[in-house]
Amino acid sequence: MTTFSKTPLLDTIKTPEDLRRLKVEQVRQVADELRQETIDAVSVTGGHFGAGLGVVELTTAIHYVFDTPRDRLIWDVGHQAYPHKILTGRRDRIRTLRTGGGLSGFTKRTESDYDPFGAAHSSTSISAGLGMAVARDLSGGKNNVIAVIGDGAMSAGMAYEAMNNAGAMNSRLIVILNDNDMSIAPPVGAMSAYLSRLYSGKTYRTLRDAAKQLGQHLPKVIANRASRVEEYSRGFMMDGGTLFEELGFYYVGPIDGHNLDHLLPVLKNVRDMETGPILVHVVTQKGKGYPPAEASADKYHAVVKFDVATGTQAKAKPNAPAYQNVFGQSLVKEAEKDDKVVGITAAMPSGTGIDIFAKAFPKRTFDVGIAEQHAVTFAAGLAAEGFKPFCAIYSTFLQRGYDQIVHDVCIQSLPVRFAIDRAGLVGADGATHAGSFDNAYLGCLPNMVIMAASDEAELVHMVATQVAINDRPSSVRYPRGEGRGVEMPEVGVPLPIGKGRMIRQGKQVALLSFGTRLAECEKAADELAAHGLSASIADARFMKPLDEELVLKLAREHEILITIEEGSIGGFGSHVMQYLADQGMLDGGLKMRSMVLPDEFQDHDTPAAMYARAGLDAKGIVRKVFEALGKDYTAEVVKLA
Ligand SMILES: Cc1ncc(C[n+]2csc(CCOP(=O)(O)OP(=O)(O)O)c2C)c(N)n1
Ligand SMILES: CC(=O)[C@@H](O)[C@H](O)COP(=O)(O)O
Numbered sequence: 100m101t102t103f104s105k106t107p108l109l110d111t112i113k114t115p116e117d118l119r120r121l122k123v124e125q126v127r128q129v130a131d132e133l134r135q136e137t138i139d140a141v142s143v144t145g146g147h148f149g150a151g152l153g154v155v156e157l158t159t160a161i162h163y164v165f166d167t168p169r170d171r172l173i174w175d176v177g178h179q180a181y182p183h184k185i186l187t188g189r190r191d192r193i194r195t196l197r198t199g200g201g202l203s204g205f206t207k208r209t210e211s212d213y214d215p216f217g218a219a220h221s222s223t224s225i226s227a228g229l230g231m232a233v234a235r236d237l238s239g240g241k242n243n244v245i246a247v248i249g250d251g252a253m254s255a256g257m258a259y260e261a262m263n264n265a266g267a268m269n270s271r272l273i274v275i276l277n278d279n280d281m282s283i284a285p286p287v288g289a290m291s292a293y294l295s296r297l298y299s300g301k302t303y304r305t306l307r308d309a310a311k312q313l314g315q316h317l318p319k320v321i322a323n324r325a326s327r328v329e330e331y332s333r334g335f336m337m338d339g340g341t342l343f344e345e346l347g348f349y350y351v352g353p354i355d356g357h358n359l360d361h362l363l364p365v366l367k368n369v370r371d372m373e374t375g376p377i378l379v380h381v382v383t384q385k386g387k388g389y390p391p392a393e394a395s396a397d398k399y400h401a402v403v404k405f406d407v408a409t410g411t412q413a414k415a416k417p418n419a420p421a422y423q424n425v426f427g428q429s430l431v432k433e434a435e436k437d438d439k440v441v442g443i444t445a446a447m448p449s450g451t452g453i454d455i456f457a458k459a460f461p462k463r464t465f466d467v468g469i470a471e472q473h474a475v476t477f478a479a480g481l482a483a484e485g486f487k488p489f490c491a492i493y494s495t496f497l498q499r500g501y502d503q504i505v506h507d508v509c510i511q512s513l514p515v516r517f518a519i520d521r522a523g524l525v526g527a528d529g530a531t532h533a534g535s536f537d538n539a540y541l542g543c544l545p546n547m548v549i550m551a552a553s554d555e556a557e558l559v560h561m562v563a564t565q566v567a568i569n570d571r572p573s574s575v576r577y578p579r580g581e582g583r584g585v586e587m588p589e590v591g592v593p594l595p596i597g598k599g600r601m602i603r604q605g606k607q608v609a610l611l612s613f614g615t616r617l618a619e620c621e622k623a624a625d626e627l628a629a630h631g632l633s634a635s636i637a638d639a640r641f642m643k644p645l646d647e648e649l650v651l652k653l654a655r656e657h658e659i660l661i662t663i664e665e666g667s668i669g670g671f672g673s674h675v676m677q678y679l680a681d682q683g684m685l686d687g688g689l690k691m692r693s694m695v696l697p698d699e700f701q702d703h704d705t706p707a708a709m710y711a712r713a714g715l716d717a718k719g720i721v722r723k724v725f726e727a728l729g730k731d732y733t734a735e736v737v738k739l740a
């Protein structure tokens with residue numbers, strides 16, 4: 100029986116060179132097949148979906164018109180780059196996306212020459228692109244540099260810093276603003292409203308209009324101040340893009356990002372223009388071409404495996420509440436008692452559970468856009484005026500707001516409450532999203548109270564503790580995903596500051612856990628018991644202030660003391676060691692070990708596999724105990740068997 104390929108033209112494309120050999124009339128078919136292949140692949144792997152569907156035509160058009168990889172193509176965030184991966188020699192591995200040893204879910208320099216700049220955190224593309232454009236100019240090159248940035252990513256400070264710099268230089272840089280009127284949630288802010296005004300009330304530029312725009316070298320805006328004033332007075336509606344023009348960009352658009360008859364000639368013109376920075380405003384639809392995605396509120400931003408025919412996702416039934424939801428619900432309960440409690444998110448309302456808070460207290464909720472730096476200082480301002488701001492930000496994204504934490508929050512000892520979600524390894528999103536560093540980067544800051552929840556009930560109490568801490572900043576960290584299924588308290592009760600708790604009393608070994616590795620410590624202690632070793636377990640709860648009494652007691656009463664945390668070197672373990680060293684407790688017989696994440700950026704896999712590789716699971720803990728005792732783990736296991 101003869102079988103027909105569903106993607107006959109795409110099958111002929113191994114690299115963009117093959118695409119560029121096709122006739123322009125064939126590009127539509129390539130795009131249609133590319134969309135089919137993207138849908139089929141993500142239905143198997145899960146991952147970021149809606150954004151990729153929305154840029155199928157744009158991806159095809161860019162690779163058709165530009166000479167990639169000589170022309171540098173930078174995708175902002177990189178979550179929309181699956182179609183790009185399919186066209187650039189990675190189709191044979193596309194069904195390994197985000198799995199151990201498989202393709203990354205983002206762009207990655209080590210993965211392909213077609214990924215000239217790695218990403219995953221947003222709003223870096225214009226800066227990186229400008230750097231590449233200037234490098235090209237300095238070395239006398241001729242290649243194009245294209246940065247594709249979404250309307251959501253346009254809300255971040257870095258994008259403006261880059262445009263401000265680019266607009267003042269005459270370097271040729273092409274920025275494509277992919278405006279789908281969506282972030283993960285609906286976009287927020289004045290910039291988003293401005294972009295909507297650029298195309299509301301009328302359809303896209305006709306090709307004739309766009310050609311007219313391309314004929315006018317408008318960035319010489321200084322030349323016609325009077326007409327600019329007129330444009331402003333019409334509320335930016337006349338010629339569009341005035342803001343970008345004011346910043347020194349040549350503005351083209353808005354054009355329909357799904358219409359190849361418009362995209363291809365516009366991109367060709369832009370490619371051949373001799374000018375400074377250019378911004379092409381392309382309007383697309385997130386989730387385009389897959390009805391279940393188009394119809395859903397989040398446009399299927401990210402999905403688990405799904406049935407292509409129905410769009411139904413294979414979501415497993417949860418066994419326990421997710422930490423983000425426990426946080427959101429706890430905050431609601433606290434806010435019911437205290438009208439000073441407010442919630443802040445930087446474009447992650449559902450991911451952080453702030454959406455739960457927003458439903459109960461819309462006026463006390465602030466989504467500031469992808470603007471972590473601003474979120475932190477905005478919270479500091481609220482705290483300075485007596486409010487109790489909860490800044491809910493993923494550990495990895497809080498890295499963006501570090502100087503603000505030091506300078507605006509900690510030095511002034513303002514009681515901003517940080518709810519640090521996605522602490523520890525997150526799995527499929529890989530190294531860029533791992534919450535590895537907050538123990539280290541917050542632990543060194545004076546004035547902070549730093550907590551880690553060991554389970555979801557602890558999180559409830561820690562949120563209540565944060566409400567009560569009103570003279571200094573505080574943080575609580577917790578991981579991605581479900582809790583342990585423990586009994587939940589009706590209300591949160593503030594914990595005594597700087598006090599840990601004993602979980603189990605043993606004799607030779609002390610396991611001192613900071614965070615949700617506590618569950619692995621319990622399993623490890625059971626295994627140690629089978630080997631005839633009796634282990635104490637303690638939950639530190641606080642890294643700062645450290646429970647010195649508890650640490651001293653564990654050090655004095657055990658032969659081995661091991662700290663465990665889901666974080667890098669320089670965190671909880673370092674604080675314990677520093678304290679014990681200062682007390683002279685490391686001069687004698689105590690065998691002290693600190694278990695942290697390895698000093699490397701771990702590639703994506705399941706969190707369990709990543710923790711196992713890091714040695715931070717029960718087996719790794721038992722192995723560490725035997726190492727400390729100078730015994731061979733494998734031999735001990737064999738003995739037991
Ligand atoms: C610094 C940072 N904060 C938050 C995120 C989480 N995030 C990933 S994609 C996204 C929305 C991006 O919107 P947009 O740029 O418009 O892309 P779209 O998904 O609409 O194509 C957000 C908030 C991130 N990747 N980086
Ligand atoms: C691309 C990006 O940064 C987000 O979409 C991120 O992948 C969300 O992670 P969670 O799934 O943990 O919310």
Ligand SMILES: [Mg+2]
Pocket residue numbers: 249250251252277278279280281282
């Ligand atoms: Mg968008």
